[in-house]
Amino acid sequence: MKAAVLEARGLRKAFSGVRAVDGVDLALREGEWTALIGPNGAGKTTLLHLLGGQLRPDAGSVYFQGEEITRRPAERRARAGLARTFQVPALFPELTVREHVLAARLRGRWTLRPVPNRDREAVEELLARCRLREKASRRAEELSHGDRRLLEIAVALASEPRVLLLDEPAAGLSPAEVDGLLVLLRELRRERTSLAVLLVEHDMDVVFELAERVVVMHRGRVLAEGSPEEVHRDPEVQAVYLGTREL
Ligand SMILES: Nc1ncnc2c1ncn2[C@@H]1O[C@H](COP(=O)(O)OP(=O)(O)O)[C@@H](O)[C@H]1O
Ligand SMILES: [Mg+2]
Numbered sequence: 001m002k003a004a005v006l007e008a009r010g011l012r013k014a015f016s017g018v019r020a021v022d023g024v025d026l027a028l029r030e031g032e033w034t035a036l037i038g039p040n041g042a043g044k045t046t047l048l049h050l051l052g053g054q055l056r057p058d059a060g061s062v063y064f065q066g067e068e069i070t071r072r073p074a075e076r077r078a079r080a081g082l083a084r085t086f087q088v089p090a091l092f093p094e095l096t097v098r099e100h101v102l103a104a105r106l107r108g109r110w111t112l113r114p115v116p117n118r119d120r121e122a123v124e125e126l127l128a129r130c131r132l133r134e135k136a137s138r139r140a141e142e143l144s145h146g147d148r149r150l151l152e153i154a155v156a157l158a159s160e161p162r163v164l165l166l167d168e169p170a171a172g173l174s175p176a177e178v179d180g181l182l183v184l185l186r187e188l189r190r191e192r193t194s195l196a197v198l199l200v201e202h203d204m205d206v207v208f209e210l211a212e213r214v215v216v217m218h219r220g221r222v223l224a225e226g227s228p229e230e231v232h233r234d235p236e237v238q239a240v241y242l243g244t245r246e247l
Contacts, residue, residue: 002029002032003029003066005028005065005163006051006082006163006196007028007063008024008026008050008051009062010024010025010060010061011023011024011025011057011060012057013046013050013055013057013058021043021050021057022221023060024043024221028197030162030194031195032196032197032213033196033199033212034196034212034214035201035210035228036048036200036201037202037216037217038218039218042218042220044167045087048165050062051082051165052074053072053073056070064080064082079159081163082161082165083163084167085165087168087171089149089152091151091152095139096136097135097143098123100140101123101127101151101154101155102120102123102158104154105123106119126157127154129184129187130150130184131150132147145177146176146181149169149173150180150184153166163195164196165198168202199211212228213226216234216240224236
């Protein structure tokens with residue numbers, strides 16, 4: 001089995017007494033797509049914040065490519081190849097689509113010299129891949145919700161990450177926008193064969209199609225883990241979801 005590229009051990013985070021993440025172990029391997037599911041409030045987003053560096057854990061540790069990064073700032077994690085998107089897209093309203101992707105690509109390499117052709121080409125390719133080429137000159141504030149999501153993914157990919165954390169990328173999208181997102185994710189899965197992805201997603205059709213492994217969280221803990229089929233059959237998992245509209 002391939003070595004874990006991102007690993008969490010015993011992660012805990014409480015908010016004034018609420019144990020949002022309550023002792024989570026998790027390993028993401030090169031090229032593996034893992035879906036993270038669980039009812040609202042299960043602690044999924046908090047876990048992503050702990051992995052991405054937006055929050056510091058109360059206990060436990062995070063390792064990236066074998067190195068401990070538990071207290072490393074989010075920006076440094078991103079530069080090292082740990083990219084993520086947010087439940088609410090984090091963009092600059094006045095910057096254009098192309099400017100976002102270029103800035104992400106050049107992160108930490110700004111100079112007064114013209115942008116190297118190699119970087120320009122990489123940006124155009126990424127815009128095309130994320131179906132944003134026609135909208136490249138639009139400002140982020142002018143984009144539809146679906147295109148903002150695509151842009152956020154383009155920004156995350158621009159740094160050529162080793163690990164990508166996606167927090168509910170399909171949330172709030174129209175059916176047509178979800179289809180567009182799925183085309184992009186399928187391509188990514190096929191072509192970026194070494195990228196490890198952690199995908200928070202409620203739509204089980206999407207989970208079954210994209211993820212080989214599913215981790216189920218409930219009340220801050222990992223309740224179950226396995227193939228999509230195994231998890232779907234698990235009576236405990238079914239009980240947790242009973243009466244909710246998810247799964
Ligand atoms: N910044 C915060 N302050 C206080 N409570 C929070 C904060 N973030 C999350 N929580 C609480 O932690 C729990 C887990 O939330 P979250 O990680 O957002 O769950 P999920 O993404 O699975 O819906 C919830 O009870 C939520 O209310
Ligand atoms: Mg969430």
